[in-house]
Amino acid sequence: MRTELAELALALFVERGYEDTTVEDIAAAAGLSKRSFFRYFPSKEDVLFGDVEDLADRVADAVRARPAGEEPWAVLHAVLREWEARIHAAQWDMAALRLIESTPALRARLHQRRDGMRDRISTALRERPGTGLDTFTADLLTACAAAAIDAATREWLRHDGTDDRGELVDRAFTMLAPGP
Template identity: 75%
Template sequence: MGLRERTRRAVRAELAELALGLFVERGYERTTVEDITAAAGLSRRSFFRYFPTKEDVLFGDVDDLAEQIAEDIRARPGGEDAWACLHAVLRDWEPRIHAAQRELTGLRLIETTPALRARLHQKRDELRGRIAAALQERPGASLDTFTADLLTAAAGAALDAGARAWLRSDGTADRTELIDQAFTLLTPRL
């Protein structure tokens, strides 16, 4: 990664943290892009070079994560069961997925803000589409589209259930154990 990309990522991360603080302090709906740009010392135009929408300031890393997760899925052994592949990759990626969702404060904000929940669902659908496609592209894979979509949706449900249980524990539960438990409970009988 070159200097320009590292700088871009650093600015995006800084804007995201700043925006999250303003959203928590003022409320998501009452915080404008102008508020964020004023606090950051940027123009409105500059903000939109980093994020296409106000909602995306909390989800900016999802697209990069999706492609990296898809690459990891494609790189798994060809003979590995698709569910085991999803479990291994998503278990490994869960801390980074979690970090991209800005910890407890960000997750609570998303859960209580309809516009952010809607954007989260849209981003998750896009991510799941990439993951399902990657499952089908693995060497030796013979999954049909329906099965790839179903397994990916079930894996997403496992991550969601783990995240909600972690939120209910106020961040004290072991997220990896919750993910493992969810994947075990949902193991398909193919």
């Protein structure tokens, strides 16, 4: 039901605009009460971002599971290359990404959620055995990795989803790779 409700809400957001679509509109279109809507999602924004925390935990677990001795930047590249498609496929298609990019409230919420995700990933990077990373370095590497993913996503959108997302991620990580 959560998935169906999210798809219905996205269709309404695209058709009417995010600001002009109310929780009441979404609930009515789904044949639910407003109260029932809030059983599935705590807010209107969460229709688009509801699974981000779960994904963040799974990505952080993947960071922790990488081989000991692997350089932190290589860890982030490998994990985010693998998860990038899953993160966007799980929730955001082209219409949703364009909606988020064009709606200030949604962009702000996305950045808030990404901050939480970066914190979890940064912590996981520091917790890897033998890394000895300080908080500043882990945060900086994680922020750079997020910038790489963001740039790859924006480029993908500019080309209407025709570019290979994985290649864009690889290109961004290569360009931002820390020097020796």
